[in-house]
Amino acid sequence: MFYFQTTNPHKFQEAKIIFEKYGLKLERIPNKYKEIQAESLEDVVIEAIREIGKERVFIEDAGLFIDSLNGFPGVYSSYVEKTIGNEGILKLMKDVKNRNAKFISVVAFLESLSPLKIKIFRGEVKGTISIEKKGKEGFGFDPIFIPLGYNKTFAEDINLKMKVSHRKKSIEKLARYLEEAYG
Amino acid sequence: MFYFQTTNPHKFQEAKIIFEKYGLKLERIPNKYKEIQAESLEDVVIEAIREIGKERVFIEDAGLFIDSLNGFPGVYSSYVEKTIGNEGILKLMKDVKNRNAKFISVVAFLESLSPLKIKIFRGEVKGTISIEKKGKEGFGFDPIFIPLGYNKTFAEDINLKMKVSHRKKSIEKLARYLEEAYG
Numbered sequence: 001m002f003y004f005q006t007t008n009p010h011k012f013q014e015a016k017i018i019f020e021k022y023g024l025k026l027e028r029i030p031n032k033y034k035e036i037q038a039e040s041l042e043d044v045v046i047e048a049i050r051e052i053g054k055e056r057v058f059i060e061d062a063g064l065f066i067d068s069l070n071g072f073p074g075v076y077s078s079y080v081e082k083t084i085g086n087e088g089i090l091k092l093m094k095d096v097k098n099r100n101a102k103f104i105s106v107v108a109f110l111e112s113l114s115p116l117k118i119k120i121f122r123g124e125v126k127g128t129i130s131i132e133k134k135g136k137e138g139f140g141f142d143p144i145f146i147p148l149g150y151n152k153t154f155a156e157d158i159n160l161k162m163k164v165s166h167r168k169k170s171i172e173k174l175a176r177y178l179e180e181a182y183g
Numbered sequence: 184m185f186y187f188q189t190t191n192p193h194k195f196q197e198a199k200i201i202f203e204k205y206g207l208k209l210e211r212i213p214n215k216y217k218e219i220q221a222e223s224l225e226d227v228v229i230e231a232i233r234e235i236g237k238e239r240v241f242i243e244d245a246g247l248f249i250d251s252l253n254g255f256p257g258v259y260s261s262y263v264e265k266t267i268g269n270e271g272i273l274k275l276m277k278d279v280k281n282r283n284a285k286f287i288s289v290v291a292f293l294e295s296l297s298p299l300k301i302k303i304f305r306g307e308v309k310g311t312i313s314i315e316k317k318g319k320e321g322f323g324f325d326p327i328f329i330p331l332g333y334n335k336t337f338a339e340d341i342n343l344k345m346k347v348s349h350r351k352k353s354i355e356k357l358a359r360y361l362e363e364a365y366g
Contacts, residue, residue, distance in 0.1 A: 091277070
């Protein structure tokens with residue numbers, strides 16, 4: 001059994017589906033944990049998983065990084081989503097030609113406490129910021145993100161998201177690692 | 184002698200001028216320190232000063248809280264300023280009627296380690312977000328903030344800022360406390 005500590009039930013669902021594909025059992029720990037202010041998602045999750053300090057637990061942090069906004073909202077994506085939301089991002093991107101962006105997801109898994117062994121897995125998906133909000137599925141910035149090579153937002157097509165998303169990639173890397181090591 | 188730990192030389196200058204008025208000596212510790220992601224400035228500084236763990240040291244954190252943006256950029260003001268900047272805030276505020284905002288400054292002073300005694304001082308200044316950037320003085324969001332009762336931004340009139348600012352108030356509360364306790 002492995003444990004995904006997250007307050008976000010959507011994220012847990014996404015992870016559980018992937019874990020099942022690899023024959024791995026996953027439970028959710030819904031508790032909050034402390035996050036530091038840092039420039040990179042890696043710094044945030046490494047510090048946080050050390051504080052959590054429990055074996056077989058992983059956490060995940062993700063962000064939307066928009067090129068023309070110098071990486072904003074980046075590591076603070078969830079705060080930005082709660083305050084200015086998708087509408088705020090679309091307003092900031094009004095009349096902006098370069099709409100390139102990427103979603104990044106970073107997983108930190110605490111494999112053992114002594115010696116301390118933390119594994120990091122990263123997933124990334126490139127895309128563009130849409131002109132308007134579209135779709136009702138997913139959460140966060142899904143309604144304004146169109147992955148490269150497609151013409152729908154993540155919120156318009158949850159299967160597309162489950163296939164190509166940043167979190168799909170990072171969690172799948174973790175699941176493959178666990179299958180190899182523990183399967 | 185007291186110590187202000189800050190990477191920001193502007194903030195130190197503002198504090199030093201106030202301390203001198205109260206006959207108190209102040210030195211700068213220019214080192215970075217860890218900040219957590221939190222909803223309030225108080226949570227950020229209390230946690231940070233505990234980690235620093237040195238007597239007679241204080242830190243200060245400030246943010247711009249805009250009513251119509253649900254408090255954005257708030258505790259993440261310095262990150263937002265570095266990425267989307269004043270231009271980004273003005274774009275978000277385009278055609279927005281309610282331009283009310285406030286600057287909040289919170290100081291945490293570590294008075295003693297054993298028993299642990301941390302004093303918190305808060306300063307606040309109400310105002311509005313200007314229609315365009317004005318002025319070259321100060322730093323951060325000073326060029327777009329007009330304090331209530333005036334018609335200039337903080338960046339147009341540094342003396343106005345030194346007189347009514349959030350940090351003026353929080354640091355002055357600290358200085359008055361120190362004068363009383365140690366003077």
